Amino acid sequence: MCLALPARVVELHDDAMATVSLEGVRKRISLALVDDIVIGDFVLIHVGYALHKVSPDEAERTLAMMAEAGVLAGEIEEMAS
Amino acid sequence: MKYVTEYRDAGLAKTVAGAIVREADAGRQYHFMEFCGGHTHAIFRYGVQDLMPKNVHFVHGPGCPVCVLPVNRIDDAVELAERHGVILCSYGDMMRVPGTKQRSLIRAKADGADIRLVYSTLDALKIARENPDRQVVFFAIGFETTTPPSAVALKMAKAEGLANFTLFCNHVLTPPAIGHILESPEVRELGVVKIDGFLGPSHVSSVIGSDPYAWFAEEFRKPVVIAGFEPLDVMQSTLMLIRQVNEGRHEVENEYTRVVTRQGNLKAQTLVAEVFELRQSFEWRGLGTVPYSALRIREAFAEFDAEKRFALTPKQAREVKSCECPSILRGVKKPTDCKLFGTTCTPENPIGSCMVSSEGACAAYWTYGRFRDGQPRVAEAAE
């Protein structure tokens, strides 16, 4: 379930609506489920609603963790050999 | 696509795959249930299994709302459209799901019922505003992710006094379903289903947070790692599960920190609590009756409850007997164990619900992975 995609907020409208953009594809979505969204934020879009703000810091941290997984394993291998 | 493409990177995939190969104990088998259809879909669509060692197995769970909706609720929706003359608004996913005697919304539509495909509850409200003389019913399905948008729609309908709009509520809850699987005799006593840990829901968790899973980790001594829906998320989370198993830990860990916090989306939770309340029990296709596993509309919003506005006839739903969907949804059987799989039941002519939704285990096996069973052959493209 639950197809959802991160997209960037490019315009804020009345009635808690906003326009988001994903590779130039623009869609009007509702911000009724989130607070304190500003232009430039990335939000997770599901069935026309922003479900949650995406944290850029955490996104980076996760990628770093993935990269480290290999380094760590590599070091272990080195130690073993 | 920022925050998407990075998590599909082939280079990083090799890095994580290397770590998994090194850290997975060759002397043991790892069985991880991915609860969500979104994970099932990602595993098959990107070929994640090809990057995994042979002793790491994915057990496909029931987290596909289309798949778990019981036949009689589909029959109810068909009845609403056909006999009560309403405009029935539905997400695209539900259109081809067969009800009793293989009757689906798309067939009812072909026979003249007014069924509209919508992308959002906002579209259903718009249709209701544009057709004040017609009853408009939104066929609400889905887990905690899809429930808040339904709550918003009901609040808007009430605020506007949109008297011709109702919602047919079929929202279900994830934690009770996971609990039900863990408590089932196949897992607890018989050991038919081996589960060493869970890939926890992604977008459901963005709403409910990671805290609700603490109880499973504790009670059933199974690790849970909340995992994003991109293929690298699945791999990294699998690595985290392997580490927990190797170290004898059973904790809730969160790989999908970019959108999942411990508490989740409190605003959405508050809205849902205002509009919906627990049902004492609800029938799940495959799991049977699960207590406190679904939501219904609160009394304060009763005027927008399709089940109250329309007198639906009680149904004696009939499942196709040889269809193994119920066992497949519990992880007891694999799609290829079903006699109907790929013979009478195909995506063109789905008999069971798992073949309908592209997130259903059968559809994923058939559409993306059917070269895996029988003689294994990997696509050796002209490289």
Add this chain to the structure above:
Amino acid sequence: MNEPGHPRAPGRAIDMTHGAGGKAGEQLIGSIFRKHFSNPFLDQGDDGAALGEVAGRLVMTTDGHVVAPLFFPGGDIGRLAVAGTVNDLAVMGAVPRFLTASFILEEGFPIDDLERIVISMAATAREAGAQIVAGDTKVVERGKADGVFIALTGLGVAPDAVAPSGSKARPGDAILVSGTMGDHGVAILSKRENLDFETEIVSDCQPLADLAQAMFAVVPGIRVMRDPTRGGLAATLNEIAHQSGVGMALIEAEIPIDPGVAAACELLGLDPLNIANEGKLLAICSAEDAERLLDAMRRHPRGRRAAIIGRVVEDRALLVTMRTAFGGSRVVDWIAGEQLPRIC
């Protein structure tokens, strides 16, 4: 019966008299169809077009066209109809020569819209080097059609040396496409009610006879040529796999897809490989010819983003499989019925 009046007056719409075989119909034909399609064969004004002698192997095709909306980014039903018919001839190796067009018009359809469509058809036919030599118009009551339906028949001539067929793919052959996949389908979807999103994506709808000719000129022995329309690349490759009794092995990273198309597909839960194209060619040729063919495609303005996307393999199961960009593998299946946007 109402006075036919002036069919081209602003705001005028098609009514039942336009199809009744009387003066109104004749005026419509004169003021719109004959005016824009004019050529010596059509201008004969007879019940059929006498084409005279045509040298070469004849190739004939027919194609009905319905689309909603009738006007979409990058095209309209008129351009779609002509391009679609011409392309069916082009992939057979034929030079398109003559077209006939049959219109089913719904009562109330704006005559200005009809003229826009007809102008677009005429322009597309000229672009493809073909002439519309005969036509027919029928009018049905309001509610019995969706604005306008257009059916075309096309006649072309192919040299003897060129005889591609879906049954000729052999293991080892290379698979090529002439450009990005899924543009047309996404452009149409973006305008569908309740799905509407804004995008710069335009339909790729175009006649491809010149590109096809340029390809056959370089590699006359192209084994298979198709235009991957409904069902997209996935459906076309599966059809060929079954016709030829082979499998296909694709490389996802090599398949050209516009980032906007990819994004729209992600949003709707669709696969670009299942989405229709109306201006792209798929070709299968021997491995030795592949680079030369690719080069010829890329040098043509309609094939700039051409790519070799995989190869034909031996496979008794006749599957189309793909090495994913992520590094795994999967089947590329044909779609089950209509592509429905997915949310869960």
